[in-house]
Amino acid sequence: MPNPPIDPEAFRAFEHEGWERIPQRYHNAFASLTSQMTTPLLDAVGVTTGVQLLDVATGPGYAAAAATKRGAEVVGVDFAPAMVAEARRRYPTVDFREGDAEDLPFPEASFDAVTMNFGLLHLGRPEQALTEAHRVLRPGGRLGFTVWARPEEAIGFQMVLRAVESYGKVDVQLPQGPHFFRFSDPQECHRSVLGAGLVSPTVKTIPLIWRLHSPDALFENMFEGTVRTAGLLRAQSADAIRAIRKALRQAAMPYQKGDGVELPMPAVLVSARKP
Ligand SMILES: C[S@@+](CC[C@H](N)C(=O)[O-])C[C@H]1O[C@@H](n2cnc3c(N)ncnc32)[C@H](O)[C@@H]1O
Numbered sequence: 001m002p003n004p005p006i007d008p009e010a011f012r013a014f015e016h017e018g019w020e021r022i023p024q025r026y027h028n029a030f031a032s033l034t035s036q037m038t039t040p041l042l043d044a045v046g047v048t049t050g051v052q053l054l055d056v057a058t059g060p061g062y063a064a065a066a067a068t069k070r071g072a073e074v075v076g077v078d079f080a081p082a083m084v085a086e087a088r089r090r091y092p093t094v095d096f097r098e099g100d101a102e103d104l105p106f107p108e109a110s111f112d113a114v115t116m117n118f119g120l121l122h123l124g125r126p127e128q129a130l131t132e133a134h135r136v137l138r139p140g141g142r143l144g145f146t147v148w149a150r151p152e153e154a155i156g157f158q159m160v161l162r163a164v165e166s167y168g169k170v171d172v173q174l175p176q177g178p179h180f181f182r183f184s185d186p187q188e189c190h191r192s193v194l195g196a197g198l199v200s201p202t203v204k205t206i207p208l209i210w211r212l213h214s215p216d217a218l219f220e221n222m223f224e225g226t227v228r229t230a231g232l233l234r235a236q237s238a239d240a241i242r243a244i245r246k247a248l249r250q251a252a253m254p255y256q257k258g259d260g261v262e263l264p265m266p267a268v269l270v271s272a273r274k275p
Pocket residue numbers: 015019020030031034035056057058059060061062063077078079080083099100101102116117118119122123
């Protein structure tokens with residue numbers, strides 16, 4: 001069956017409404033995972049003392065805060081006011097502002113580096129966000145972004161997709177965005193950053209581990225702490241949700257370690273330079 005057409009506006013509204021609701025729950029579910037990427041991401045764009053950095057789709061602000069600790073001059077932007085409030089609450093000394101990745105509220109050539117940690121895969125118009133990153137970078141400045149590796153590798157996602165395929169419906173009515181794993185493909189990353197006018201792209205896979213307090217936490221974190229994946233789960237019938245929850249618990253069992261669970265969740269790290 002062909003994929004339904006992408007509707008960037010409806011998708012943006014869906015994402016916006018979702019992130020507005022869950023800043024705290026996102027933090028509880030994902031902080032320990034996505035913040036593992038801040039060191040490699042900041043290294044990839046050369047963040048050191050005095051570097052002017054824009055962290056786009058900053059969420060609760062992990063990368064922005066880590067860059068501030070390195071002595072960088074940092075602005076974090078996010079389109080969800082509740083996320084911006086959460087980031088300001090967590091890191092009161094960092095400059096967080098509302099702003100859209102696809103229409104950045106900054107003049108051209110205002111930053112030495114732009115980062116986007118797990119943001120690009122949430123955008124209806126990711127090419128536009130790459131073009132915007134290019135616009136606000138100074139010549140010689142660097143863009144770095146991360147996305148999840150393919151579900152075969154980032155197995156928490158594979159477990160969810162398999163459980164929905166087995167016990168629910170995959171083709172639910174949700175505002176359609178670009179494919180969630182589009183940028184897990186290194187060739188697609190190369191094409192897209194070159195298309196935005198950036199040069200010398202590098203693409204690496206970084207192994208991350210998602211430590212969960214119990215096998216049930218995989219379902220809970222996905223159901224409570226995400227927008228798109230939660231949308232897929234919430235669109236299922238009550239019976240299907242029960243079966244999916246049980247299937248996820250069972251799928252996570254083999255990954256039990258100590259008093260918790262450790263799931264491999266590698267990420268793809270892309271960096272490129274503005275000529
Ligand atoms: C998965 S979270 C990533 C948060 C954070 N960067 C991290 O590393 O955990 C995605 C973030 O992207 C933001 N976002 C989604 N679409 C956006 C857009 N068009 N412009 C700016 N922020 C956006 C959401 O509000 C959310 O905070």
